[in-house]
Amino acid sequence: MAKAKSKQKDTGPDLKAFFDYIQDISTEKGLALEEVTEVVSGSFVTAYQKKYGTEADLEVILDSEKPEILVIYRRKVVETVEDESLEITLEDAKKDAEAHQKETGSTEPLQELEVGGVYELRENPFEFSRIGATNVRQILLQRLKELEREIIYNEFIEKEGDIINGFFLRWRDRDVMYVDLGRAEGILPRREQIPGERFRTGDRVKAIIKNVELRREKSREPGPFITLSRAGPEFVKKLFELEIPEIYDGVVEILGIARQPGYRTKILVRSNRADVDPVGACVGIKGVRIQSIVRELGNERIDIVNFSPELEDLIANALSPAKVTEVRVDPRNREALVVVPDDSYSLAIGNNGQNVRLASQLTEYRLVVKSQSQFSEEMASPEARAQLEALFAPLEPEEVEELDYTPVSDLPGLTARVVELLEGAGIKSVEDLIEMEQESLEQVPGVGKNTAKQILKILAESVEFEEI
Numbered sequence: 001m002a003k004a005k006s007k008q009k010d011t012g013p014d015l016k017a018f019f020d021y022i023q024d025i026s027t028e029k030g031l032a033l034e035e036v037t038e039v040v041s042g043s044f045v046t047a048y049q050k051k052y053g054t055e056a057d058l059e060v061i062l063d064s065e066k067p068e069i070l071v072i073y074r075r076k077v078v079e080t081v082e083d084e085s086l087e088i089t090l091e092d093a094k095k096d097a098e099a100h101q102k103e104t105g106s107t108e109p110l111q112e113l114e115v116g117g118v119y120e121l122r123e124n125p126f127e128f129s130r131i132g133a134t135n136v137r138q139i140l141l142q143r144l145k146e147l148e149r150e151i152i153y154n155e156f157i158e159k160e161g162d163i164i165n166g167f168f169l170r171w172r173d174r175d176v177m178y179v180d181l182g183r184a185e186g187i188l189p190r191r192e193q194i195p196g197e198r199f200r201t202g203d204r205v206k207a208i209i210k211n212v213e214l215r216r217e218k219s220r221e222p223g224p225f226i227t228l229s230r231a232g233p234e235f236v237k238k239l240f241e242l243e244i245p246e247i248y249d250g251v252v253e254i255l256g257i258a259r260q261p262g263y264r265t266k267i268l269v270r271s272n273r274a275d276v277d278p279v280g281a282c283v284g285i286k287g288v289r290i291q292s293i294v295r296e297l298g299n300e301r302i303d304i305v306n307f308s309p310e311l312e313d314l315i316a317n318a319l320s321p322a323k324v325t326e327v328r329v330d331p332r333n334r335e336a337l338v339v340v341p342d343d344s345y346s347l348a349i350g351n352n353g354q355n356v357r358l359a360s361q362l363t364e365y366r367l368v369v370k371s372q373s374q375f376s377e378e379m380a381s382p383e384a385r386a387q388l389e390a391l392f393a394p395l396e397p398e399e400v401e402e403l404d405y406t407p408v409s410d411l412p413g414l415t416a417r418v419v420e421l422l423e424g425a426g427i428k429s430v431e432d433l434i435e436m437e438q439e440s441l442e443q444v445p446g447v448g449k450n451t452a453k454q455i456l457k458i459l460a461e462s463v464e465f466e467e468i
Contacts, residue, residue: 015066015067015068015069018069019062019064019067022036022037022040025144029144029148030151030183031144031147031148031151035147036144036147037062039140039143040062040140041060041062042143043139043140043143044060044071044125045058045060046139047125047139048071048073048123052073052085053084053085055083055085055086056073056085056086057073057074057086058071058072058073058074059071059072060072069125070122070123070124070125071122071123071124071125072120072121072122072123073120073121073123074118074119074120074121075087075093075118075119075121076088076116076117076118077089077090077093077113077114077115077116077117077118077119078115079115088119090114090115093113093119094110094113096119097110097111097113097119097121098110100121100123104124145222149214149222149223150214152183152184152224153212153223153224155183156181156184156212156224156226157212159212160209160210160211160212160448160449160450161208161209161210161234161449161450161451162208162209162238162450163207163208163209163235163238163239163242164181164186164206164208165204165205165206166179166180166181166182166186166204166205166206166207166228167179167180167202167203167204167205168199168200168201168202168203168204168205169185169201170201175189175190176188176189176190177189177193177199177205179205179207179228181226184224184226185226186207186209186226186227186228187225187226187227187228188205188207188227188228188229188230189227191231192207192210192228192230192232193230193231194230194231194261194262194297194298194300195261195262195263196262196298197230197262197298205228205230207228207229207235208228208229208230208232208238209226209228210227210228210229210232210234211225211226211227212225212226212227213225213227230261230297231259231261231262232259232261233257233258233259233265234257236257236259236265236267236293236297236302237254237257237267239293239296239297240254240282243289243292243293244281244282244284244289246271246276246278246282247269247281247282250272251271251272251273251276251281252269252271252272252276252278252281252282253270253271253272253413254267254268254269255268255269255270255307255412255413255415256268256362256415256416257362257415258358258359258361258362259358260354260357261297261300262297262298262300263300263301263351263354264300264301264302264303264350264354264358265297265300265301265302265303265358266302266303266305266318266320266358266359266361267282267302267303267304267305268318268362269282269306269307270306270307270412278304278306278307279304279306282304283304290302290304303320303321303358305317305318305320305362311327311329311336311363312327312328312329313327314363315327315329315336315338315359315363315365315367316338318359318362319338319340319348319355319356319367319369321347322340322344322345322347322355323340323341323344324338324339324340324348325339325341325372326338326339326375329365333366334364334365334366335365335366335368336363336365336366336367337370338367338368338369338370339369339370339371339375340369340371340372341371341372342371342372342373345369345371349369356369361416364416406430406431407430408422408423408427408428408429408430408432408433410430411430411433411458411459412458413458413461414455414458418447418451418455421444421445421447422444422455424445425444425445427444430459433455433459438452438453438456441455441456
């Protein structure tokens with residue numbers, strides 16, 4: 001029995017198996033071998049710092065060719081020790097070297113030592129104490145998990161704003177839905193879900209990646225946290241980009257979206273080519289294109305609104321499918337009076353005011369809808385007519401404020417949300433926007449990489465640059 005123990009000690013640990021294990025971890029986790037090796041090295045350093053001190057001069061050698069694993073602990077040989085983790089006396093260094101040689105059974109000659117030199121203690125981590133080895137294992141596993149999380153975070157942060165396909169996993173508290181995204185789980189909070197949707201285990205879930213965080217404050221769960229959305233207008237926009245080639249190619253442009261998820265969406269489009277009808281391109285032959293989007297949104301009603309530079313026509317289009325008799329605009333207060341036929345009044349208002357509310361969001365004007373009967377009755381008196389004419393009279397030239405800059409809201413294609421984000425960050429003019437790089441735009445809260453690219457694209461297409 002004693003002979004068997006002696007043979008095991010002479011044979012030593014199977015270092016080749018250890019390096020094979022590192023290779024297996026690299027393959028299994030989808031990590032680069034160099035990254036895993038660096039984590040292993042760092043784990044040894046951290047474990048030995050607990051033994052020798054956080055300031056200790058340590059080096060880890062991982063050589064898979066020999067194979068060899070060593071941790072080298074270096075201390076300066078001095079006459080008087082001031083810091084035990086960095087210094088050692090000549091006498092103690094000699095004693096320590098002899099004791100270590102005896103303990104390990106090494107036959108190598110002792111290191112020549114002198115005051116002012118460096119004493120190197122070479123240790124095999126596998127001969128570390130059982131407690132120390134356990135620490136190495138715990139640190140290694142923890143750092144591998146952190147590395148894996150960082151790699152997943154970097155993978156998904158690049159996809160922020162894109163559509164992704166996953167599979168329903170489970171509910172939490174009947175409120176938060178978890179989605180299997182392959183290497184990670186996505187979170188679909190209640191506010192980002194389409195009302196009334198139900199999923200079962202294994203059902204396909206298509207959503208937009210709204211936000212990616214590596215860590216969250218006050219959260220004990222490990223990251224990354226990938227928040228998905230099916231309820232936002234950006235999800236609808238991405239669906240149109242996927243399903244409508246003219247939108248993907250930039251022939252038809254989406255200028256704005258107003259949405260009440262699960263019920264109705266209004267999308268404002270414009271054609272950049274005279275021979276392409278933007279509404280027809282989105283609807284497709286016999287509605288085949290729009291129907292695929294409607295099905296994905298759970299039969300949500302979608303109104304395609306054709307853009308018009310004339311505000312009256314734009315407002316009339318936005319109230320589709322209702323017919324509009326007359327539109328009077330008050331640009332001072334950003335209000336508009338809309339008169340519709342009596343039989344179109346309920347259609348113009350919509351269920352619980354849904355249609356007029358979304359049209360108002362899309363046009364950024366407060367819309368007051370009157371039926372023809374209501375309008376005629378209210379305008380029966382001369383006083384009412386005079387008030388109406390005064391309220392909706394066109395601006396006099398002196399009332400129009402002359403600006404020495406071009407507001408960002410004048411850029412065609414910028415949504416109200418993007419304009420609000422830019423103005424909130426102090427970027428109120430096109431002139432300011434021209435001077436900004438993409439990296440600076442990405443730092444604006446709420447903008448992000450994809451939106452910054454879109455802003456610069458709109459800027460390049462809409463602004464003519466003159467050399468001075």
